[in-house]
Amino acid sequence: MAKHVLTLYNSLSRTEEPFKPLKKGKVSLYSCGPTVYNQAHLGNLRTYLFNDVLKRSLQYLGYTVTQVMNMTDVDDKTIKASQAQGIPLRALTRKYEDLFLADLTALNILHPTHITRATEYIPEMITLIETLIKKKYAYKAQDGIYFSIAKSKNYGKLANLDKQKKSQERIKGDEYDKQHAHDFALWKFHMPEDGDVVWPAAFGPGRPGWHIECSAMSMKLLGTSFDIHTGAIDLLFPHHTNEIAQSEAATGKKFVHYWLHGGFLTMKEGKMSKSLxxxxxxxxxxxxxxxxxxxxxxxxxxxxxxxxxxxxxxxxxxxxxxxxxxxxxxxxxxxxxxxxxxxxxxxxxxxxxxxxxxxxxxxxxxxxxxxxxxxxxxxxxxxxxxxxxxxxxxxxxxMKEEKVTVPKAVQALVQAREEARATKQWAEADILRTRIKEAGFILTDTSQGPKVEKI
Ligand SMILES: [Zn+2]
Structure with missing residues (x-):
């Protein structure tokens, strides 16, 4: 019999590779989690179902899996949403975190070993940024601390970016005084519109950029090098590209060995997304x-x-x-x-x-x-x-035969519909049938009378 080995498609090499974990029999897995400012949509949830079957498959094949997933509970979107709703950032993000976890449970997605909130790892992010400043990979601009991609070896390898070509592109409207169009913020200095969302730091009070959150939390819990990092395909650039650049600049080690990306959920008109x-x-x-x-x-x-x-x-x-x-x-x-x-x-x-x-x-x-x-x-x-x-x-x-119990309120609607039918009030009967359906029951008229089943 042929000796089978697990192969995984690694976005870094763009090939299927035999999987060799860093520690025999163990897998360290980091999955980019949600930004908790709204209800997750089905496209988001498809990515978490992918994480779930990956983790379950690894466990089935005999590996012990340590999975870390973050909750992005501070960034531009969460701050804006909390201000729009007039509630503190923490109240907003906890609400959507709970809804997200409820979705995972409903879909029978195994919860990660560790769920990390960005706001609980600010000291780790600051330390990482200090290291990058010391190593001259990061510089201070007027509005924050930026990572210099010109200093980074292999920048964009994951996304197959042509560094020269990219360096000539300019991004309008989001320039500030970055030295390079693709330099990205590690830390954003406090602005009046941030309100009370601010943390002290030696390089200036403010809040972390999104990319540094995942680098700091993954390395804190899984080590400076770990096995698998997952996310939806649209995170490949810039998010994962930037995670690699800043992590490897700070540690001098290979950050992640296998990058796995999930495909989109599309609609006829294109990707399922909030903006569409x-x-x-x-x-x-x-x-x-x-x-x-x-x-x-x-x-x-x-x-x-x-x-x-x-x-x-x-x-x-x-x-x-x-x-x-x-x-x-x-x-x-x-x-x-x-x-x-x-x-x-x-x-x-x-x-x-x-x-x-x-x-x-x-x-x-x-x-x-x-x-x-x-x-x-x-x-x-x-x-x-x-x-x-x-x-x-x-x-x-x-899986077992389910005994359907019809709630009293629905039984009353069925009874009312029978009475409406008996007096030939067909429109009324139809309205009642709709209300029964809205309550989650389907009604069929049989020779023995109305039959009620759960939808
Ligand atoms: Zn991430």
Missing amino acids: GNIHTLPELITQGYLPAHYRYLCLQTHYRSSLQFSFENLEAAKQAYERVKRKIIELKATTHKGADKTKDYQTQFTSTLQNDINIPAALQVFLKTLDDISFNSQKRLALLEHFDEVLGLEVKN
Whole structure:
């Protein structure tokens, strides 16, 4: 049998590479987290689902994973949002942090080992900036401390930037007195519009730039060099490019060995983004009768590096597919069938899909094939599916027939609709049917009377 190894597509080399962790059997993983100033949209959540299946796959393959994820709770956007809402920065960011964590839980995303808030690592950021000033990689300008990309070796290797070409570009309107158009702020000096958001520092009071936050927190918890850094593909430049430049300038060591980037969630008209005004959120899907598991299932069907086009037709298809799986699992749980033990065979297939750059769509196919193999002993089959589910996170163990209890308020609406129908008030009956649907129930008229089911 061929000896399989895990290969991962490394954005740094733009190739699939065999994965060799720094410490045998252990993986240090940093995932760029959210900027907590609004409700995450489905595109954001796709990235966290990618982080989740990556982490779960590594664990399935026998690694112990330490995952750090940050919460950006201070930057231009969070400050602006807190002022617009008239609440302190901390109150705003805690609110959206809680909503974000609720989304993760709903999607059955394993929480990271450490969640780090930027505002709790300011001393580490200041120390890192002081080192960069001392090593002459950073300089003081009128409005802050900047990193000088001209001093940085290999700047832009990750994003494949042509340094010469980039150096000739000028960015209008955001110039200040930077020495170079792509020099970026490590620290922004306090401005009146920042209000009370300010920290003291020897080089001048102010607040950190976004890029330095991730470098300081990742190196504090995972060390100056670590295994894997993840994020959505749009973070590759400038965010990750700048993280590499400043971290490697400060330590003289290779910062991250494997850079993994997740593809976009797109809509017909392009990327799902706040600026395009085409965003959908998880709570919105739930009010439309979908479960978080349906969205998870939709995302599992596409490889993490490919872009995924979202539409309600695709989501509906994923819902149907998930519900089919659920029905079959429930049936399997009630079956005792003494067939062959094919555990090893399917396990080998499943493992090799994960080893192939975390090919979850292929892993899902192995899962479905196993589920449908009626010549495979039912008990052993179920045990194996539960094992596969440690990666897929479909909650196979919890799948059971659900007894629907119809709340009293909905029962009253059903009763009122029956009365409206009896007196031929059809418009009224239709309104009541809509209200029943809004409450999360679907009503069908049968020969035995109205049947109420949960959406
Ligand atoms: Zn980051």
